Amino acid sequence: MSVFALVDGNNFYASCERVFRPDLTDKPIVVLSNNDGCVVAASAEAKALGFQMFGPYFEIAGLCRKHGVTVFSSNYALYGDMSRRMMAILAQHAPSQEVYSIDECFLDLAGVSDTDALARRMREDVWRRIGIPVSVGIGPSKTLAKLANHVSKRVEGWDDGVFDWSWLSPAETDALMARLPVGKVWGVGRRLAAKLIDEHIDTALKLKRADPRWLQRNFSVTLERTAAELNGASCLSLEDAAQPRQQIISSRSFGEKTADLAVLTAAVSHHIARAGEKLREQGSAARLVGVSVRTSPFGDDPYHGYTVVPLVHPSDDTMALAGAALAGLRAVYRRGLRYQKAGVVLMELSPRERRQADLFAAAPDPRRQRLMRTLDSINQTYGHGCVKLASEALTPNWEMRQDVRSPRYTTQLSELLLIR
Ligand SMILES: [Mg+2]
Structure with missing residues (x-):
């Protein structure tokens, strides 16, 4: 039987800042977007004070001072590196x-005998080694694991950081699902939730009990699958993302193992081109580019290199993404190892049209956007990879406004934490 865990960093950006500022334990923190435009993350204490995510900062600057809220510019170098460690x-x-x-x-826990003990061990391990609090949700499908994670953080009585559906009887499961709004189900965004509520499907339980054929006819195969997953059937394996995607992965094993950086470079360029195409297809821009390379876990030199490279501005431009990915590849590449697999993951996706107007950056170059559209249409017509990158475009490196950014403690030697 399938068992999945979804592990999530609590108030992640705020928690990252706190690791290096223990004086801020239990204190309200907010983190601002690019150019300090609006609030993108808030600690539990700041949320309790009513600070809303995505509110413009200038409207709340006074309130922050009044309530003693510590304000940070976003420090993606720090968050990306803490993410990699976690x-x-x-x-x-x-x-x-x-x-x-x-x-x-997501973690695949099939075959683990005591998932509860494992979940608590993982929490403790992450907390002890990097100081980030995490929550763990466990269930027989990815959708149930994700919902369990929500329960482990937000549902009174069950909110102590680990929740596993297998603790409950079928009747108890249904009673709890009846309390969960349908919008909390993975893949049910605000618009879909509104449509479902119009059809009187307003809770996770009602979606679980909805007629699959009716869901498919009136909504989509995806939603039918979500309902099946709520019933405990595992339809999505690791790396099958449900819509809407919060990340885009492209990775593959090599036909033959390779130690050659040029081969890895070509593979990563290929994956970034595919991922960039998917990104533009869904109208998103990415803020972080993850790169991973691995040798065989069963060979003599098991090695998994993974790193996250932040872009200065969210982008959907394959050349900007490739610049970051190849920089990441050079950071994780170890000479002499024979690699079996390489891949990229695009993260922190935001809708392209909602991208914040940025006074300090040049507007996206319309010629580059046209070039990307042309690239996509040629590749869609003549087959993927018909037109390729020559590679190695540099990420534009405009300075942006970050008045209150914390030091990049973990990635810049000159910004290490000093103990006096
Ligand atoms: Mg989180």
Whole structure:
């Protein structure tokens, strides 16, 4: 039987800032977007004070001062690096992992005898080694694991950081699902939730009990699958993302193992081109580019290199993404090892049209956008990879406004934490 865990960093950005500022334990924190435009993350204490995500900062600057809220510019170098560390620790606890977003991953726990003990061990391990609190949701499908994670954080009586559906009887499961709004189900966004509520499907339980054929006819195969997953059938394996995607993965094993950096470069360029195409197809821009390379886990030199490279501005431009991915590849590449698999993951996706107007950056170059559209249409017409990148475009490196960014403690030697 399938068993999945979804592990999620609690208030991740705020928690990352706190690791290096223990004086801020239990204090309200907010983190601002690019150019300090709006709030993108808030600690539990700030949320309790009513600070809303995505509100413009200038409207609340006074309130922050009044309530003693500590304000940070976003420090993606720090968050990306803390994410990489968190994922590496979690990967040690399970045979396979899918990094789902900067602070979430799925783990395959099939065959683990005591999942509850494992969940608590993972929490403790991450907390002890990097100081990030995480929550763990466990269930027989990815959709149930994701919902269990929500329960482990937000549902009174069950909110102590680990929740496993197998603790409940079928009747108890249904009673709890009846309390969960349908919009909390993975893949049910705000618009879909509104349509479902119009059809009187307003809770997770009602979606679970809906007629599958009716769901497929009136909504989509995807939603039918979501309902099946709520019933405990596992339809999505690791790396099959449900819509809407919060990350885009492209990776593949090599036909033959290779130690050659040029081969890895070509593979990563290929994957970034595919991922960039998917990104544009769904109208998103990415903020972080993850790169992973691995040798065989059963060989003499098991090695899994993974790193996350932040882009200065969210982008859907394959050349900008490739610049970041290849920089990441050079960071994780170890000479002399024979690699079996390489891949990329695009994370922190945002809708392209909602991208914040940025006073300090050049507007996206319309010629580059036209070039990307042309690239996509040629490749769609004549087959993928028909037109390829020559490679190695540099990520534009405009300075942006970050008045209150914390030091890049973990990635810049000059910004290490000093103990006096
Ligand atoms: Mg989180």
